[in-house]
Amino acid sequence: MNEIQTTLTKTGEAAAPALQLNTVRKRKGTGLQSTMDMIKNVIPYVLFFVVWELFSQLNGRIQMFNPLFLPAPSLLVHDGWALAQTGIITDSLLASSMRIFFGFACGATVAVLLAVLMSKFSMLERWMSPFLTLVSPIPSLALLPLFIIWFGIGEFPKVLLIAWTTFVPVLVNTVEGFKSVPSTLIRSALSLGASQRQVFTRIMIPSAIPNLLIGAQISLGLSFSALIVSEMMGADSGLGYLIVDARNYFKVTNMFVAIILIGIEYSLFALLLKLLERKVLAWRRGGIGEAVEKVR
Amino acid sequence: MKLTVEKVRKNFGERTILQDVDLTIHENEFICILGHSGCGKSTLLNMVAGYIFPDEGEIKINGEKIQGPSRQRGMVFQDHALFPWCTVLENVAFGPEVQGMPKKQARETAREFLSLVGLEAYGSHYPAELSGGMKQRVGIARALASHPDILLMDEPFGALDILTRDMMQRELRRLYEKLHTTILFVTHSISEAVYLADRVVVMKHGVVAEVFEIGIQHPRSFDSPGFADMMARIERLLMEDEEEVIA
Numbered sequence: 011m012n013e014i015q016t017t018l019t020k021t022g023e024a025a026a027p028a029l030q031l032n033t034v035r036k037r038k039g040t041g042l043q044s045t046m047d048m049i050k051n052v053i054p055y056v057l058f059f060v061v062w063e064l065f066s067q068l069n070g071r072i073q074m075f076n077p078l079f080l081p082a083p084s085l086l087v088h089d090g091w092a093l094a095q096t097g098i099i100t101d102s103l104l105a106s107s108m109r110i111f112f113g114f115a116c117g118a119t120v121a122v123l124l125a126v127l128m129s130k131f132s133m134l135e136r137w138m139s140p141f142l143t144l145v146s147p148i149p150s151l152a153l154l155p156l157f158i159i160w161f162g163i164g165e166f167p168k169v170l171l172i173a174w175t176t177f178v179p180v181l182v183n184t185v186e187g188f189k190s191v192p193s194t195l196i197r198s199a200l201s202l203g204a205s206q207r208q209v210f211t212r213i214m215i216p217s218a219i220p221n222l223l224i225g226a227q228i229s230l231g232l233s234f235s236a237l238i239v240s241e242m243m244g245a246d247s248g249l250g251y252l253i254v255d256a257r258n259y260f261k262v263t264n265m266f267v268a269i270i271l272i273g274i275e276y277s278l279f280a281l282l283l284k285l286l287e288r289k290v291l292a293w294r295r296g297g298i299g300e301a302v303e304k305v306r
Numbered sequence: 307m308k309l310t311v312e313k314v315r316k317n318f319g320e321r322t323i324l325q326d327v328d329l330t331i332h333e334n335e336f337i338c339i340l341g342h343s344g345c346g347k348s349t350l351l352n353m354v355a356g357y358i359f360p361d362e363g364e365i366k367i368n369g370e371k372i373q374g375p376s377r378q379r380g381m382v383f384q385d386h387a388l389f390p391w392c393t394v395l396e397n398v399a400f401g402p403e404v405q406g407m408p409k410k411q412a413r414e415t416a417r418e419f420l421s422l423v424g425l426e427a428y429g430s431h432y433p434a435e436l437s438g439g440m441k442q443r444v445g446i447a448r449a450l451a452s453h454p455d456i457l458l459m460d461e462p463f464g465a466l467d468i469l470t471r472d473m474m475q476r477e478l479r480r481l482y483e484k485l486h487t488t489i490l491f492v493t494h495s496i497s498e499a500v501y502l503a504d505r506v507v508v509m510k511h512g513v514v515a516e517v518f519e520i521g522i523q524h525p526r527s528f529d530s531p532g533f534a535d536m537m538a539r540i541e542r543l544l545m546e547d548e549e550e551v552i553a
Contacts, residue, residue, distance in 0.1 A: 194383045195387055197357055197375065197381065199389075199404070200356075200357075201355060201356075201376070201379060201458075202401035202405075202452050203401055203452055208404045212404070213389065216389070216391045217391075219391075
């Protein structure tokens with residue numbers, strides 16, 4: 011069952027690049043061709059669910075194992091719809107989205123601010139670096155029980171855990187970004203009459219943004235784990251809670267519904283981040299896509 | 307404008323990079339500093355720009371000691387150092403803008419200087435979309451847009467292919483004759499120095515070995531009377547002690 015869970019999240023993740031591919035091709039192809047391309051892109055996803063459906067149906071007949079363990083997608087849609095009508099799904103999605111949004115935003119903001127201060131005041135960096143070396147190897151999930159003891163089981167420890175998970179990779183990458191600004195860029199800005207402050211806002215920050223976004227992408231995956239685990243421990247709402255609740259009442263279909271929703275939600279957040287990146291880094295060219303043109 | 311370098315010495319750790327360097331540059335002069343890599347020519351240029359400071363001696367512009375980088379000394383780098391997240395126009399407008407010119411007016415100035423280097427059609431492109439020669443033209447336009455008293459150029463054409471390089475040399479000479487900006491140009495190419503400069507300062511092992519007055523009529527070419535002779539003289543000077551080392 012574990013394997014299925016991982017495949018599911020993987021298809022969720024794969025959705026983002028696939029969408030990207032579509033938009034790239036749309037610009038090139040004519041109407042008919044782009045529809046053909048779209049169909050070609052969708053086939054693997056359709057095939058995945060068709061095979062799953064057939065396998066579950068077959069298992070229902072010959073009883074290789076308990077059919078309850080692996081419900082068919084058609085049953086999931088049916089039960090999922092029933093669940094949605096009780097309003098539980100909307101509530102869970104909303105609760106999870108709020109937590110990840112606030113946790114991620116707080117963690118990233120504090121990390122960027124601290125990175126700015128660290129690059130301005132070398133004193134602060136000297137004192138912060140050893141501290142970071144101490145705490146950064148610790149998986150943030152290990153801190154959850156401690157957070158629950160300290161702050162109870164309300165929203166605060168969950169948001170704090172997500173924020174903390176986001177904070178470390180964003181901080182480390184942004185600091186690295188500030189350090190790797192090419193010195194000739196700083197020099198040329200100074201020779202053009204820029205003040206120290208202008209050098210910072212107009213050279214250092216834009217140079218560090220690609221690294222910041224790399225940090226944010228690493229963080230997003232980690233903070234989703236933090237979200238789900240924190241909802242599994244001491245929560246009464248959210249997608250993680252839905253899974254634990256379903257386990258307690260042996261509702262395997264609900265578990266699958268929650269797992270799929272997690273995949274979808276992660277893909278959405280990853281897509282948002284991708285769109286932001288494409289907007290901010292429009293000046294970037296190159297990469298494998300432009301290195302070699304494919305023979306059609 | 308007058309730039310004076312007086313008894314300048316610079317060490318990096320134990321190694322002496324420059325010693326007892328004296329040089330005077332007058333208004334509207336085009337000076338080339340020529341030498342092998344590691345002779346200290348870029349170090350001297352970086353000190354004039356104000357990025358690093360001499361250990362001994364002084365560098366003065368108009369009688370005032372250089373305290374750091376300033377917009378009166380524009381710099382063009384070998385790797386062009388354009389801001390990759392700014393369009394070509396924004397790059398050229400950067401100088402006027404940070405000096406407090408209103409945005410619209412700065413763009414207007416930038417457009418003027420872009421057309422001066424023949425790139426008015428590329429204002430909205432990003433540097434990554436341009437060829438090496440075009441990037442360097444933008445670099446020159448950007449430095450000129452701040453109206454510097456002196457333009458410092460650190461092997462600006464060193465990374466270009468030979469044909470582009472020839473073209474850029476003609477282009478730079480044309481710009482110089484139009485604007486009469488004082489130029490201090492660092493290179494390791496003898497022909498480039500003889501083609502461009504009024505005076506060529508040859509440096510060896512951290513000291514000024516000799517200063518050549520070129521005095522050939524412009525436009526110059528390899529066929530100009532005295533061109534080949536001048537190149538041979540400079541080459542002999544540069545190669546002299548290389549043979550000693552081998553012997």
